[in-house]
Amino acid sequence: MSHRHRHFPSCYGLLHILIFSFRRPSTPYTDQPDQSEYSSHGDTSNRKRIVTLYGDQTLQPHWPPVEPPASYEPSETDSLLARNGHRKAFTNVRLIAYYAAGFLAIVFIGFNVVMHFTNCSPYPWTMRDIRMGWQNERKEREEEQHQERVRKRWEEEAQRHKHALEKVIEKIDEEEKRQERVRERWEEESERRKQALEKDIERRKREEEQHKEQVRKAWETEADKHRQELQERIRRETEQMDSQRRKWQREIDEHDRLAEERRKHEEEERQKLNMFWGHVEAHQCTTYATREYTAVLMNLPVTWEHRVEACKATALEVHGISYLPKSCEDKGPGVVLGRWDINQNQPDCTTFWTSYKDKASLIETELTLVIACLLLPQGCTSQKSGKRRIEHYMDNLPSGGDWKEFCATTPASFLNMHFIGAQECFQYNLGTYGQWEIDDSNC
Structure with missing residues (x-):
């Protein structure tokens, strides 16, 4: 039911109730029949009509006295007349009660009338509510129609999709059957080819074995x-090599013989000339x-051709x-x-190592020494390297001597090991130092 249909019956029903509530009898009378008698003779058509107009709402107002029917006449046997003055006073009290009840009914009905008139159609806000209700109902109806159209289109699309899917399934079944037939033919062809290949392999194997043989x-x-x-x-090559070897041996023997003869001849000549070394000088x-020593070969003739040979054959005694x-x-x-390089352990040329130290590979600064002490064992080149570094200071270096040569040739012995010279040499503060790296399991 729309908003309009919900409000209109209430408004007009209350109007009818108000009209009938204000109806009074033309000639008031004080004597009324008993409630039970009157209820049996009263007219209830107005009440039924009001209930019908009001709708399914239940309304039980306090009904004012209504006129008795025309055929009604009081009788002598009436209970109201048979009573004395006490009955008359009670009638007045009951009349006052009826008026009070009627007044309360009028107030109640008036309040309801005011409240219901605010919801009736003549008011703008009521019309706005009704219009909004109609619009909402129209939107709901349009939404239902749209959903119905969408549902029908979806059903049609689903039906078309179902038909298309059935066709695709049929095509897939046909393709599977075709592939099954192709697979069967392929298996038959593969079996024939396999048999032919096995025969061909056996034939080739026999031919290959024959060819290998x-x-x-x-x-x-x-x-x-x-x-x-x-x-x-x-x-033949061995004979040729033996012949060539014999030939080379004869040439070698001939060369040695000639060289020996020449040496003997030169020795005899040198001894006749009494050659010796003079102007012997000792250097650094x-x-x-x-x-280092140098000397000049004396008694050497100017015309002597083998001067270098005579030099190499003449010894110097030191x-x-x-x-x-x-x-x-x-x-x-x-x-x-x-020229001679003579090693006779001369004190001036003998250097030696002093100041044995375990050294780490870090540069000796305050910061690096602290890091070395914290991270590395003393003297180890690096952590878990298995190498320890040893350092010596080289003493008694001759003036003008090559410190690199002396460092590399000065022997050293430590930790039951002997070295012919330092593995690494460097100079620091005008001093020469040598270093060695040795195996050490503690590093």
């Missing part, structure tokens, strides 16, 4: 022939315990020990200069 026999024949040729070639130390020259320098006719 033929090749093996040919290879054995060729190998025997090649072995014989190789043995013959080796025999070159390496550990080694000093402190009772003879030494052949390390090198000979031909200065021209009659002048040959010899």
